[in-house]
Amino acid sequence: MAYTCPFCYEKFSREEIEFRCESFTSAACKEDDLLLANYFGAPRMVANHVIPNKAWADVLSTSGWKKMLGKISRYVSVPEEVRCDLCSAPSRKRICPRCHNELPTFFHKADSHxxxxxxxxxxxxxxxxxxxxxxxxxxxxxxxxxxxxxxxxxxxxxxxxxxxxxxxxxxxxxxxxxxxxxxxxxxxxxxxxxxxxxxxxxxxxxxxxxxxxxxxxxxxxxxxxxxxxxxxxxxxxxxxxxxxxxxxxxxxxxxxxxxxxxxxxxxxxxxxxxxxxxxxxxxxxxxxxxxxxxxxxxxxxxxxxxxxxxxxxxxxxxxxxxxxxxxxxxxxxxxxxxxxxxxxxxxxxxxxxxxxxxxxxxxxxxxxxxxxxxxxxxxxxxxxxxxxxxxxxxxxxxxxxxxxxxxxxxx
Ligand SMILES: Nc1nc2c(ncn2[C@@H]2O[C@H](COP(=O)(O)OP(=O)(O)O)[C@@H](O)[C@H]2O)c(=O)[nH]1
Ligand SMILES: [Mg+2]
Ligand SMILES: [Zn+2]
Ligand SMILES: [Zn+2]
Known part of the structure; x- marks a missing residue:
């Protein structure tokens, strides 16, 4: 299923959805967000860390079968919550992989017309x-x-x-x-x-x-x-x-x-x-x-x-x-x-x-x-x-x- 971002109108698929760290305290989790700045036509924008899609703690597991399962599950569902790879804080904030704007809460579950x-x-x-x-x-x-x-x-x-x-x-x-x-x-x-x-x-x-x-x-x-x-x-x-x-x-x-x-x-x-x-x-x-x-x-x-x-x-x-x-x-x-x-x-x-x-x-x-x-x-x-x-x-x-x-x- 393809999604259309309500901000940039680009299409993306389920396994591409990313999360943004939601920590208020972690200084390490502030970074320049090029895609977001680009969307707003600003020279730069600082926002919380974008957790690389491949770093989702729930998905990354050392044990073989769990890792396999995690990888497969990403194609069928988006996790409710992932942990930040830098500060380990839980995050539920899903963002568009193309422009980094936040997606509505149940966006991945409904048709986006x-x-x-x-x-x-x-x-x-x-x-x-x-x-x-x-x-x-x-x-x-x-x-x-x-x-x-x-x-x-x-x-x-x-x-x-x-x-x-x-x-x-x-x-x-x-x-x-x-x-x-x-x-x-x-x-x-x-x-x-x-x-x-x-x-x-x-x-x-x-x-x-x-x-x-x-x-x-x-x-x-x-x-x-x-x-x-x-x-x-x-x-x-x-x-x-x-x-x-x-x-x-x-x-x-x-x-x-x-x-x-x-x-x-x-x-x-x-x-x-x-x-x-x-x-x-x-x-x-x-x-x-x-x-x-x-x-x-x-x-x-x-x-x-x-x-x-x-x-x-x-x-x-x-x-x-x-x-x-x-x-x-x-x-x-x-x-x-x-x-x-x-x-x-x-x-x-x-x-x-x-x-x-x-x-x-x-x-x-x-x-x-x-x-x-x-x-x-x-x-x-x-x-x-x-x-x-x-x-x-x-x-x-x-x-x-x-x-x-x-x-x-x-x-
Ligand atoms: N008579 C009448 N005038 C309207 C109506 N809706 C908007 N207008 C007028 O049409 C003009 C343009 O409206 P606007 O919403 O700014 O148009 P936009 O440029 O397409 O966003 C304004 O002067 C409004 O007052 C309406 O339902 N009836
Ligand atoms: Mg107008
Ligand atoms: Zn973080
Ligand atoms: Zn977008």
């Missing part, structure tokens, strides 16, 4: 991630899903629950403030959550890790950013592609007549999508005329303004996007509900004369669905948002979870 959220700058990623995580933590139980932040990493100030609370949740939900634009350095710290399902189901996944990177997304221009994005996508089990509804030309025009002027970002969302797949092609992740099977949720953000200004066709009186997700009421996921959303969004897109976008997407991906969400429920006024009123934010995630075989309570 990375679900990536991408989109051009301004498409609403930061607000979406903030609200998505809050909804998952607060309402996931309705679908029998438990969500637990994974507070791992050398820098305790940057662990998931602290970062989420300080930079995302508190400013938005308690401060009532619109969140600032993402800066590049935030890209180094993923938000990592373990989700587990209480549902039964043969062959279904009951536990997995969700990894969110709040990328700056400079409209996919920067080479280094593109390189990171490529490995992020290459290793993703599902993609939530956030598309800025305000950048749909038909919407932009209508909003303008309503007195809302949307600044031009210099690239339309079809352009953003084309950049994405040409990137995937260059990386050999997509072959010409062959469609990727990775589920991709084409998710239109800020749909609240579309509803408020009634920018939908009048024939679609009972438009599914006007209602919130039914599973939030009855705790049962009906795939047909999200297929209705998909159909409605698709017809909206053709109404907006965006058929060529649909054709583009479907030429490249065989597992697609369209969604419309609102993270905030309204446009912030003077940088403030008094009450966050999310609409359908969990839909794209729930759809992907179902596609990748996660055990959901289904109708």
């Amino acid at each position: 990375i679900i990536s959220i991408i989109g051009a700058r301004g498409s609403g990623k930061t607000h979406y991630i903030t609200v998505l995580i809050n909804e998952l933590m607060k309402k996931g139980y309705l679908l029998d899903i438990a969500t637990i932040p994974q507070d791992v990493g050398e820098d305790r100030r940057q662990v998931t629950s602290k970062r989420y609370s300080d930079y995302y949740k508190k400013p938005l939900y308690e401060g009532g403030k619109e969140l600032p634009q993402t800066t590049q350095d935030k890209d180094l710290y993923p938000l990592i959550y373990q989700i587990t399902s209480g549902q039964k189901g043969l062959g279904k996944t009951k536990a997995l890790y969700l990894v969110f990177y709040d990328t700056a997304g400079e409209n996919f221009r920067d080479a280094e950013e593109l390189r990171k994005l490529a490995s992020y996508l290459l290793n993703s089990s599902g993609i939530i592609f956030l598309l800025d509804t305000f950048q749909v030309p038909a919407i932009k025009r209508k909003l303008k007549t309503n007195g809302i002027d949307i600044p031009d970002i210099g690239i339309d969302f079809q352009g953003v999508f084309q950049q994405l797949y040409s990137l995937l092609e260059r990386r050999g992740m997509m072959q010409l005329n062959k469609r990727s099977k990775t589920p991709i949720a084409l998710t239109f953000s800020k749909i609240d303004e579309v509803i408020r200004h009634n920018l939908m066709d009048d024939d679609i009186a009972d438009f599914s996007i006007r209602r919130n997700s039914a599973y939030l009421d009855n705790g049962v996921y009906e795939p047909s509900e999200l297929m209705e959303v998909n159909d409605d969004m698709r017809s909206l897109l053709s109404q907006w004369e965006e058929e060529s976008f649909i054709a583009d997407v479907e030429k490249r991906f065989s597992n697609t669905a369209y969604f419309g969400i609102s993270a905030l429920g309204a446009t912030p006024v003077n940088g403030r948002i008094e009450e966050v009123q999310p609409l359908r934010v969990l839909d794209p995630l729930v759809w992907i979870l179902d596609k990748i075989g996660f055990a959901l309570r289904k109708g």
Whole structure:
């Protein structure tokens, strides 16, 4: 079984996992960690000793048969605890062999599915991630899903629950403030959550890790950013592609007549999508005329303004996007509900004369669905948002979870 590191996105196998000494006192166990420094782009970083994989005391035994057994066992399981080869202190801290970042506690026991959220700058990623995580933590139980932040990493100030609370949740939900634009350095710290399902189901996944990177997304221009994005996508089990509804030309025009002027970002969302797949092609992740099977949720953000200004066709009186997700009421996921959303969004897109976008997407991906969400429920006024009123934010995630075989309570 191969694992994907939630930090560097490199793959590694079970027997490669390393441990870091956890001693607070042993001076001999402080060392320069080149891989860790490299990951954070720092000239150097001092951290506790990395216990060489071959030096695990439990594995190394002088007596022949124990040694044999130890060696074999490493291919089938990772020890719960090993002893440091320098100070003999016990350690339970597993790290990635490629970047030396700490792995979540049960990482080696669950499937590590990375679900990536991408989109051009301004498409609403930061607000979406903030609200998505809050909804998952607060309402996931309705679908029998438990969500637990994974507070791992050398820098305790940057662990998931602290970062989420300080930079995302508190400013938005308690401060009532619109969140600032993402800066590049935030890209180094993923938000990592373990989700587990209480549902039964043969062959279904009951536990997995969700990894969110709040990328700056400079409209996919920067080479280094593109390189990171490529490995992020290459290793993703599902993609939530956030598309800025305000950048749909038909919407932009209508909003303008309503007195809302949307600044031009210099690239339309079809352009953003084309950049994405040409990137995937260059990386050999997509072959010409062959469609990727990775589920991709084409998710239109800020749909609240579309509803408020009634920018939908009048024939679609009972438009599914006007209602919130039914599973939030009855705790049962009906795939047909999200297929209705998909159909409605698709017809909206053709109404907006965006058929060529649909054709583009479907030429490249065989597992697609369209969604419309609102993270905030309204446009912030003077940088403030008094009450966050999310609409359908969990839909794209729930759809992907179902596609990748996660055990959901289904109708
Ligand atoms: N109307 C509305 N505006 C939103 C919503 N979510 C984000 N925005 C606005 O869209 C802009 C970009 O959001 P942001 O999350 O920073 O986008 P990012 O650059 O992709 O991270 C900000 O001005 C937000 O206030 C929403 O649900 N509704
Ligand atoms: Mg952002
Ligand atoms: Zn030690
Ligand atoms: Zn790594």
